[in-house]
Amino acid sequence: MKIGVLSDIHDNINNLNVAVEILKKRGIEVVFVLGDLICPNVAKILGDNFSGYCIRGNNDGDIVGIQTKLGKNIKFFPNTYAIVEFENKSFFMTHYDDLASTVNPSHFDFVFYGHNHTKFSKNINDCLILNPGEIGHMRNKPSFAIVDLDTKEYEFIDL
Numbered sequence: 001m002k003i004g005v006l007s008d009i010h011d012n013i014n015n016l017n018v019a020v021e022i023l024k025k026r027g028i029e030v031v032f033v034l035g036d037l038i039c040p041n042v043a044k045i046l047g048d049n050f051s052g053y054c055i056r057g058n059n060d061g062d063i064v065g066i067q068t069k070l071g072k073n074i075k076f077f078p079n080t081y082a083i084v085e086f087e088n089k090s091f092f093m094t095h096y097d098d099l100a101s102t103v104n105p106s107h108f109d110f111v112f113y114g115h116n117h118t119k120f121s122k123n124i125n126d127c128l129i130l131n132p133g134e135i136g137h138m139r140n141k142p143s144f145a146i147v148d149l150d151t152k153e154y155e156f157i158d159l
Contacts, residue, residue: 001087002026003052005145007034007095007114009042010059010136016042018159019135019144020049026146030086033074034114034132035095040065047071053084057095057114083108087149097131105129110147119143119156128152135159 004023009016023031031050035057037043043066046054051073060066067076081094089109094100100113105127112130117140119133133143133156142159 001030001149002028003147003149004028004031004050005034005112005130005132005147006031006135007132007144008036008057008117008134008136008138009033009038010036010134010138011038011042012136012142013041013045015135015137015142015159016045019142019157020045022157023144023146024049028146031074032084032091032093032112034093034112035060036114036136037066040069043067043069043074044071047074050074053077053082053086053091053093055082055093055095056080089149100129100131109149109152119145121145121154121156123152126152128154130154132156 031052033054036059047070084091091110092108093112097116105124117134120131132145147154
């Protein structure tokens with residue numbers, strides 16, 4: 001199974017719509033969203049198109065609005081991190097790079113984080129540590145990732 005991993009959308013609806021179109025064409029139905037959606041309108045686009053998980057970012061203000069617009073298909077975590085079991089795999093997800101760096105990778109199959117807007121990947125002890133970059137186009141070229149849960153292969157998609 002392949003999933004989409006997105007972060008730091010920062011209200012960039014245009015880039016998000018491009019990413020959604022690519023994910024849909026690739027047959028991706030599940031996303032992990034790593035915070036900084038910013039507004040509920042972004043959450044609605046995600047909730048209308050995917051199932052999955054979303055963690056709160058440091059710029060996500062209207063938490064109730066975001067959680068409501070994500071709907072029932074995307075579970076929202078209002079905390080700084082979440083531990084998720086999905087498809088017999090364990091995930092540590094957070095918005096914060098500094099928090100991700102403290103995680104013992106031997107306890108998880110995947111560690112996903114965002115916040116610094118910079119694509120990153122590394123495999124440690126059979127754990128894929130990944131930052132998909134940013135959708136928002138604030139610091140770097142907009143990007144997200146597609147991850148194969150079985151092989152742990154991934155692809156960064158530049159927008």
